[in-house]
Amino acid sequence: MQLLQIQPLPDYLRDQYADLQVDELPEYRELTGVKKVGLGLLGIGSLLLLIALTGFTSEHPWLWFFLTFGLTSIGGLMYILAQLKESPPGIKNNHNFTRSLTARGAAGWLIGVVFTAFYIILYWFPSVFQNWIQMVDPVSRLLRGDPADHWFLYGTFYTFAMLIMGVRMFVRYRHNRYQLIRTASVMFFQLGFAYLIPAFLRLMNQPEFYFSYFWPLKYHYLFPNDVRWLMSQPGGLGVFMVFWGAMLTFVATPVLTYFYGKRWYCSWVCGCGGLAETLGDPWRHLSSKSRLSWKVERNLIYSVLGFIIITTAALWINSATEGRVLGNLSQTFARAYGFFIGAIFSGVIGVGFYPLLGNRVWCRFGCPQAAILGILQKHFSRFRITTNGAQCISCGNCSTYCEMGIDVRMYAQEQQNIIRASCVGCGICAAVCPRGVLKLENGPVDGRY
Amino acid sequence: MFKKRQPHLVIIGNGVAGVTTARHVRRRSDMNITIISAESRYHFSRTALMYIYMGHMRFEDTKPYPDWFWRQNRIDLVHGFVTEIDTDNKCVRLQDGREIAYDKLVIATGSKPNKFGWPGQDLPGVQGLYSLQDLQRLEEYTPHIRHAVIVGGGLIGIELAEMLMSRDIPVTFLVRERYFYDIILPQEEARLISRHILEHGVDLRLSTELKEILPGTDGRVRAVVTSHGEEIACQFVGLTVGVHPNIEVVKNTPIETNRGVLVNEYLETNIPDVYACGDCAEIRAKEPGGRNRIEQLWYTARMQGEALGRILCGEHVAYDRGIWFNSAKFFDLEYQTYGQVSPQPGDDEDSFYWEHPDRKHALRIAYRKPGMQVIGFNAIGIRLRHRVCERWIREGRTLDDVIQRLPEANFDPEFYQRFEAEVARQYAESRHAVAESAVA
Ligand SMILES: Cc1cc2nc3c(=O)[nH]c(=O)nc-3n(C[C@H](O)[C@H](O)[C@H](O)COP(=O)(O)OP(=O)(O)OC[C@H]3O[C@@H](n4cnc5c(N)ncnc54)[C@H](O)[C@@H]3O)c2cc1C
Ligand code: SF4
Numbered sequence A: 001m002q003l004l005q006i007q008p009l010p011d012y013l014r015d016q017y018a019d020l021q022v023d024e025l026p027e028y029r030e031l032t033g034v035k036k037v038g039l040g041l042l043g044i045g046s047l048l049l050l051i052a053l054t055g056f057t058s059e060h061p062w063l064w065f066f067l068t069f070g071l072t073s074i075g076g077l078m079y080i081l082a083q084l085k086e087s088p089p090g091i092k093n094n095h096n097f098t099r100s101l102t103a104r105g106a107a108g109w110l111i112g113v114v115f116t117a118f119y120i121i122l123y124w125f126p127s128v129f130q131n132w133i134q135m136v137d138p139v140s141r142l143l144r145g146d147p148a149d150h151w152f153l154y155g156t157f158y159t160f161a162m163l164i165m166g167v168r169m170f171v172r173y174r175h176n177r178y179q180l181i182r183t184a185s186v187m188f189f190q191l192g193f194a195y196l197i198p199a200f201l202r203l204m205n206q207p208e209f210y211f212s213y214f215w216p217l218k219y220h221y222l223f224p225n226d227v228r229w230l231m232s233q234p235g236g237l238g239v240f241m242v243f244w245g246a247m248l249t250f251v252a253t254p255v256l257t258y259f260y261g262k263r264w265y266c267s268w269v270c271g272c273g274g275l276a277e278t279l280g281d282p283w284r285h286l287s288s289k290s291r292l293s294w295k296v297e298r299n300l301i302y303s304v305l306g307f308i309i310i311t312t313a314a315l316w317i318n319s320a321t322e323g324r325v326l327g328n329l330s331q332t333f334a335r336a337y338g339f340f341i342g343a344i345f346s347g348v349i350g351v352g353f354y355p356l357l358g359n360r361v362w363c364r365f366g367c368p369q370a371a372i373l374g375i376l377q378k379h380f381s382r383f384r385i386t387t388n389g390a391q392c393i394s395c396g397n398c399s400t401y402c403e404m405g406i407d408v409r410m411y412a413q414e415q416q417n418i419i420r421a422s423c424v425g426c427g428i429c430a431a432v433c434p435r436g437v438l439k440l441e442n443g444p445v446d447g448r449y
Numbered sequence B: 001m002f003k004k005r006q007p008h009l010v011i012i013g014n015g016v017a018g019v020t021t022a023r024h025v026r027r028r029s030d031m032n033i034t035i036i037s038a039e040s041r042y043h044f045s046r047t048a049l050m051y052i053y054m055g056h057m058r059f060e061d062t063k064p065y066p067d068w069f070w071r072q073n074r075i076d077l078v079h080g081f082v083t084e085i086d087t088d089n090k091c092v093r094l095q096d097g098r099e100i101a102y103d104k105l106v107i108a109t110g111s112k113p114n115k116f117g118w119p120g121q122d123l124p125g126v127q128g129l130y131s132l133q134d135l136q137r138l139e140e141y142t143p144h145i146r147h148a149v150i151v152g153g154g155l156i157g158i159e160l161a162e163m164l165m166s167r168d169i170p171v172t173f174l175v176r177e178r179y180f181y182d183i184i185l186p187q188e189e190a191r192l193i194s195r196h197i198l199e200h201g202v203d204l205r206l207s208t209e210l211k212e213i214l215p216g217t218d219g220r221v222r223a224v225v226t227s228h229g230e231e232i233a234c235q236f237v238g239l240t241v242g243v244h245p246n247i248e249v250v251k252n253t254p255i256e257t258n259r260g261v262l263v264n265e266y267l268e269t270n271i272p273d274v275y276a277c278g279d280c281a282e283i284r285a286k287e288p289g290g291r292n293r294i295e296q297l298w299y300t301a302r303m304q305g306e307a308l309g310r311i312l313c314g315e316h317v318a319y320d321r322g323i324w325f326n327s328a329k330f331f332d333l334e335y336q337t338y339g340q341v342s343p344q345p346g347d348d349e350d351s352f353y354w355e356h357p358d359r360k361h362a363l364r365i366a367y368r369k370p371g372m373q374v375i376g377f378n379a380i381g382i383r384l385r386h387r388v389c390e391r392w393i394r395e396g397r398t399l400d401d402v403i404q405r406l407p408e409a410n411f412d413p414e415f416y417q418r419f420e421a422e423v424a425r426q427y428a429e430s431r432h433a434v435a436e437s438a439v440a
Helices: A011-019 A032-052 A061-085 A106-124 A126-135 A137-144 A150-172 A177-203 A224-231 A237-260 A271-278 A281-286 A291-320 A329-349 A361-366 A368-379 A408-412 A428-432 B016-028 B046-053 B068-072 B132-141 B155-166 B187-199 B298-312 B386-395 B399-409 B420-439
Strands: A383-387 A438-442 B008-012 B032-037 B075-079 B082-086 B091-094 B099-101 B104-107 B111-113 B148-151 B171-174 B203-205 B210-215 B221-226 B231-233 B236-239 B243-245 B261-263 B274-276 B281-283 B325-330 B333-339 B349-355 B362-368 B373-380
Touching (some): A011 B187, A032 A126, A061 A126, A061 A137, A061 A150, A106 A126, A126 A137, A126 A150, A137 A150, A150 A281, A177 A271, A177 A428, A224 A237, A271 A281, A271 A361, A291 A329, A291 A368, A329 A361, A383 A408, B016 B298, B046 B155, B104 B298, B148 B155, B187 B203, B187 B325, B187 B333, B187 B349, B187 B362, B187 B373, B221 B236, B274 B298, B349 B420, B373 B399, B386 B399, B399 B420
Parallel strands (some): B008 B032, B008 B104, B148 B171, B148 B236, B171 B203, B261 B281
Antiparallel strands (some): B333 B373, B349 B362
């Protein structure tokens, strides 16, 4: 944005401008310099990250850690924070469909390829990242008391990405408290529950447990092996962990979803959702709104849910009968699930394809957790998005910016409440609506539809 | 047995008025329905034009109904321009020579931007913003320009300003009024919004009118001259000084027109089986000597379409737009209004106004003096519930009552700062002051 200086102010405007107290207006101007330096640092950091892949890091891991993670973070933050001074608070969706990065242009494809390659290497060729692992090794030793592995590297990338892009959300939605609090929440759960606490547990020689995940997203938390192993841990913490996991699955899920809808988890706590809402936010408008996608979504997500239920049941039958009934079959199931769903779907496609298919592909088409929460939300919940009388102008912003591909407008223009299994309650539809038509609400179940 | 032949309903114009008519007829009847429109094959949301230019959406995202919807609902779409309505033979003729017979005809041809005969108003680079074609021309003219001038302080003018600013094109905005939109808004709101416009970097010229538009040597617009005699160099001029009914196609037919197509409260024209609705319709005053109404809003076009849909299916209910409401967004400021809030209230009206010191939130509640019955709301930066405000107005609630119950009307997202307590405090103080002055 560019502030136009009227020099000199014509006489006939003096009175009116004085009336409006124009001289007290905050000034906004392009901070091209700061942004360029920021981008420069980001570029140098990324370049060093590439160089680090080829060696050098074992000598001075801390130095390299700061040069890569440090420079990219500082650069990214400079670029993001500069925007505070550039224009007043408000919706910032300009050029989303004309800019290469966010409109499936060359830049978007490039990022998509980089993300996808990252996941493929991470899952199947982690040794390629050996030097990066070296680089985060001192961090790992500090936090966990153990050497780093590729999962720790991944967690570190993940957490950094969410924190930096979370700040971007803060800047972008500084006028919207729902977004600010929600973003702070996902950042908190990622940093605390999915990064620091598991590391600390390990430091204390306890099982590395993620208190913010549970079955069926963290499917093996209810697999017999994990349960038995945790129960056998000395000190009772393991028993608590099993209890905690089961409690989240069987008690918290129905109860919290009844009161708040699935958003209590999907857009406030979950790490996958958290990454989608921060790192993935620039691509939310790319989710498909077609009827076909909706059909694929319903078929796929409930199939995955069925898959994990059958797998879990088979494992328990197997363990109860000591392998006499199913033989190796249940293990094969579990391995297949881990490969196809855990790795390919949630990682490679789920995140790798952010810039091509939108930021919630996994949550929408694959996540069994979302499937369960969705069924509850649709049939046993106080949550709904209400529409404000006849104020809708059918503009389409709500549908376009729905990351779950819900055609929100279809309901809004008919003055109907929106109650969809897939809605994660991110609240962006209500934020982008130029006529104040949508509101996320919890209310009496009667008359919700 | 032969199936009874269904009557053929032909609708000219696929704007919100035309398609809403079609949808409501289809809900109630098996009539054959054809919509003829020239602008685009599929209905799109005119209100979203700005978002296409700013890159928030693509054209296809602005279509309120997916393409399969029309086939599924057996609504035939004809992409073409109607040049002639033949009411004697009950058919319409298209530019490409096609002839389509109708049993019932609906004219929903919308509006056209106004031009007031300024010298230079037809130069290349001078245009209004109404249609998809206008948007295309805007795309052609605005790349690489250094300065734009927008004329006319209404809702489309400010949208056009925001559009151009999104592409870093500096904008001078000529507004005839003392403050932006103060023909509709009371002074306080008009000032608040004027200030907001300035904060967004627009060169806002209040109390300024366009005198003429000057061509350059290339035949395109070079500058404008204002009513203050100033010459402002520019390569683009947006004329957003209102719209008028688009009734070209009705001229030279026996269908009666004035400024728009004249209809009664059942949206019937003087010719049997011919109706009109939306922006192009002019509704005759019920009482002699009253004023005819032309309503040029998305909402009224939609409500007229719905009413006409019912009427065409035999329900004898007059169109009644109910309690007035509207909304807009001025850059980042949302504005909603319900009922009646006059910019210059008459003797029997008054209002209570609250404004946050940040000048981004304001609320006005207008009331009728003797009993202090609430008649209208203006909300800026605060979302109010349509149905609640409407009910309060209909029930004639008093100002006291409404201030007390204000939280019920709040529609802001969760966790937003709430202002009801401050509003109530200021209200109590003002009541107190009134009481004291009465004693004195
Ligand atoms: C940029 C912009 C923003 C707006 N924003 C708002 C808003 O926020 N809120 C609001 O309430 N209102 C808004 N409006 C006004 C609102 O869009 C109109 O009131 C509404 O669209 C009118 O609908 P309609 O169906 O009567 O006419 P239109 O939408 O104009 O549809 C008429 C159609 O008929 C076609 N047509 C005309 N003649 C012929 C012919 N001879 N043959 C074939 N086809 C023909 C036209 O091409 C056009 O497509 C806005 C308008 C504009 C231009
Ligand atoms: S964003 Fe708001 S006005 Fe636009 S279609 Fe959605 S609900 Fe309607």
